[in-house]
Structure formats: C-alpha cells, structure tokens
Amino acid sequence: MDELDTEIIRLLQTDARRSNRELARTLGIAPSTCLERVRALTRRGVIRGYHADIDHAALNRSVQAMVSVQVRPLSRAVIESFKNSVSALPEVLSVFVLAGGDDFLLHVAVQDLDHLHGFLLDQLSQRREIAGFRTSVIFQQVRKPVLSRLPDPA
Amino acid sequence: MDELDTEIIRLLQTDARRSNRELARTLGIAPSTCLERVRALTRRGVIRGYHADIDHAALNRSVQAMVSVQVRPLSRAVIESFKNSVSALPEVLSVFVLAGGDDFLLHVAVQDLDHLHGFLLDQLSQRREIAGFRTSVIFQQVRKPVLSRLPDPA
C-alpha cells in the first residue's frame, strides 16, 4: 500500500468506470503497470467490487429510516439468526450489530410511510426475540462516496 | 423505467465494470441499444455514478461506530451548519438527519478505539450546539450492495 496504490483506490472510488489507460495517464505510469497494480489490489481483497450508485427514488424507495432494536436473550444464536433473517428482507439496506444500549441498527428504505409502518408491524413486531425497537425517519442523508485513507495509527 | 431499465440497473449494481457488450448479451439486445439505455439512465439521474468498494482495513478504518447526536436549538441554521461541518470531517462516512428522539446520526470509521475516543472528544465534545451524544461501536455490518426495485406503491 504505497502512495500509488492509495491514489489508484481514490480514483476508482470516485469513478469506477475510468479506463485503465486513463488511470495510467493520470498517474503518469504505463498502462500495464497500472493494470497489474489494480489486479494485485483486487487479489489482496483491497478492491472488493464495483457498484453503480442508483437513485433511491427510481427503486421506489423514497422513504428511509433507521430502526434500533434490542433482542433477548442476547445469545450468539439469537444474534446470528436475527441478523440473517432481517438482512434477507428486501426493505433492509444494512444491518449493524452494535455494542451498547441497542443490539442492532437496521437501515431500511421503502416506498412510503405506509410501507414503513407495514414493515415494522409485519416484520418486526411479530418477532418473539425482539424486546423493543425504535424507529427514526431519515429526513436527509449526506453520504461520502470516496473515503480517504487515514494516517497509520503510529 | 421498464423491465429492461430495471434489469440494467440490477446488473450494474452487481458489477459496474461489466462491459457494455456483455451487458447487452445478457439482456438479449444490441450493444448500441444497451449503451443508449445506460446513457439515458445516467442523463435522467437514475445512475448517479460508479464507485469501487474498498476494504476498510486498507484505508486504516478498522473501527466503526454510530454516534447519535442531539443539538440545541433545533433551528434550521444550527442543523445546516452542524451537518456541513461534520460531513467535512474525514472520520465521518455518512450523516443522517433524523426525525424523532435524536437529531443526527453519524457513521464514523477510524483507525482504532483511541482515535474514536479522540474524535469524540476533539470534534464533538467541544461543540456548543451539541446537547448530548451517544456512541455505539459497530461489531459487524451486513451491507447490501445491490438493491432491488420495490413494487410501485399502488
């Protein structure tokens, strides 16, 4: 992970469809060198994939919410099973397993408030392992598509 | 947004580097037709960009946390200013503006627990507008890189 790798990562985060040639030109290196770097990064698992960023409205997901959940008993089996079930639901974008007051945080995106209500009642309220949950509708999100590499912990 | 567009979006979410030719072959249409569809989707803002998905460890961000924040007074000016300041911090991945008990949720990723502690003390504790905040370390995250299109609200 030298300076060059860091820069490659930064550029591919910004625009994953950049051609290898253009990438090489920007970095001032030969295309074959650049290609080999990208392949090495992929082989090492640094680059995990390339995804198109789609407008949520086009996916009929204009309403987003965060749902914090507590489950009981807080056992490995319950946590695993809950995590797997909810991540399979189409409404759920992300599942976070948390330390602290809440056990899970679910990021969900649905058509409208009616469907959010329906999701909470049909998919969460019914579960016996849920000790409680709290829903916060998301008014706005600022997401950073390009992450810088932080300095080494030193 | 017909069936074809939906399918194009699904495939590009899965792998943004798929060649146009391969995309067309998968869909059973001519490459030029496919290209025009993709361009139209981009022009309409449905496709917002293409981003490489990078392993957080390679970016020195092995520790992630969610920080829920309450600010006072809850005015438009304070919300805007807080949102803009925190989204400019390199540690912050996403800022959510919420309805309900908490006003903001910050998704942060840093080198280690020491840096998390430092971030909270140096960047949050000092702010006068913050009435309180609560931090939850993230043990695990399940993220869905490909979002299906939900049925129309009907």
Place this chain on the structure above:
DNA sequence: CGTGAAATCCATAAGTC
C-alpha cells in the same frame, strides 16, 4: 426506439531492460 457495420480505442499478454 432498435439494429448492424465501420473506425477508433482499449485491455491484455509477451518480451525487454
């Protein structure tokens, strides 16, 4: 709006230093 052919450009693999 979808197709097919032609020109240009690109990814990839050898071979070299």
Place this chain on the structure above:
DNA sequence: GACTTATGGATTTCACG
C-alpha cells in the same frame, strides 16, 4: 517491478429500418 509493443476484442458513432 516497470516500460514498450502487438493483437484481439470492445466501445462508440452513424446511417438505416
């Protein structure tokens, strides 16, 4: 490990149904 070159294949444009 990085560069140069050659080639097979892809992207993209354009004229046409």
